[in-house]
Amino acid sequence: NAGVTQTPKFRILKIGQSMTLQCTQDMNHNYMYWYRQDPGMGLKLIYYSVGAGITDKGEVPNGYNVSRSTTEDFPLRLELAAPSQTSVYFCASSYSGFEQFFGPGTRLTVL
Template identity: 95%
Template sequence: NAGVTQTPKFRILKIGQSMTLQCTQDMNHNYMYWYRQDPGMGLKLIYYSVGAGITDKGEVPNGYNVSRSTTEDFPLRLELAAPSQTSVYFCASSSHGDIQYFGAGTRLSVL
């Protein structure tokens, strides 16, 4: 059972470039989330989704976009990357909106 899978594991971007962080889950969970984790800080919610076709902003959505066309996939899009987006990004999923299960993360550097 793979759980929550994130790709890529590492990425270096130049300022102004764009990229998509992939997240897929095989647990048939309706709820999915994107967080970022900066050193010494708690996880901050970027976007979340309660089902296919439904997404909403979290605490820190600026500079990001998401889509949810299937139950399994919840990609996070970075447009015009900035150094402030250097972080570790985690995707999570939940069946009933309580316990969240996390992927291994994507470590992103914007230089």
């Protein structure tokens, strides 16, 4: 079991560029999440999904989009990148919605 995998590990974007952060899990979990972690802060929920075809906004959804076409994949799309989106992004999955398994993170810098 690979668990939760995220690509890329690092990325530098220019202001206004777009990109997709990939997340895949092989545990057949229905629940999947995207968080961002800014320095000295906790994890803030961006979007989450309770199953294929179902997504919902978290605390900080502005500037992001998601889709969930399969149980395994939950990509996060950044449109028109801004410096405020410089952060570390974590994807997580869960069977129950409580104990969440996290990927290793993607460190994104927007210059």
